[in-house]
Amino acid sequence: MNRFTRISHYLMAGLLLISSTTFAQTPDQATSPDALIKMVVSDVMTSVKADPDIQKGNIPKIVELVEKKIVPYTDMRRTTEMAMGPNWKKASAEQQNQLVMEFKNLLIRTYSGALSQLRDQTVQFKALRAAPDDQEVVVKTVVLGRGDPVPLDYRLEKTDKGWKVYDMNIMGVWLVEAYRNQFSNQISQNGIDGLVKFLQDRNKQLAAAKPAN
Secondary structure (H helix, E strand, O other): OOHHHHHHHHHHHOOOOOOOOOOOOOOOOOOOHHHHHHHHHHHHHHHHHHOHHHHOOOHHHHHHHHHHHOHHHEOHHHHHHHHHHHHHHHOOHHHHHHHHHHHHHHHHHHHOHHHHOOOOOEEEEOOOOOOOOOOEEEEEEEEEOOOOOEEEEEEEEEEOOEEEEEEEEEOOEEHHHHHHHHHHHHHHHHHHHHHHHHHHHHHHHHHHOOOOO
């Protein structure tokens, strides 16, 4: 497994790992950003452990799980906009909506393998360093398991619907940065519609692929 593949797996796995602490609450608008991360990963991990099909890499079930328990606490529009950079404003409203949908599906399908690979990993949560009126924060964690500890950070923004994750950093690489050059190259060669088609084609390939397990 090369470095980028490891980064990819950890990026999704980061939302799916939890320490021994259990959180019974459901996140709401008043939930703090660090508590949000803990609650979401706890809920997801419980679901993974209870579903043998997900552990075997059943893609439809994984996609359903992510859509239900992770996507509501993310801001994929903000993530896509940042990955697009200046090209975002060049896209029409319809193109922007297509890009958000296809990029979300790409991330879910690309990193879904991390779910079936979860074993004994746990997460250590660092103390949140933020002021009460901060609108953006970084929640720092460390993934513990076999091998060296892996720092994994989440960048969140405060919205009128509560805190939302819009970027993650693993081993010094932010998710948005990992895709920005690829998106820019596609647009330079084929335009905005070319990038939409590239994402659509990639999602079709991933949908047709068999689980690695």
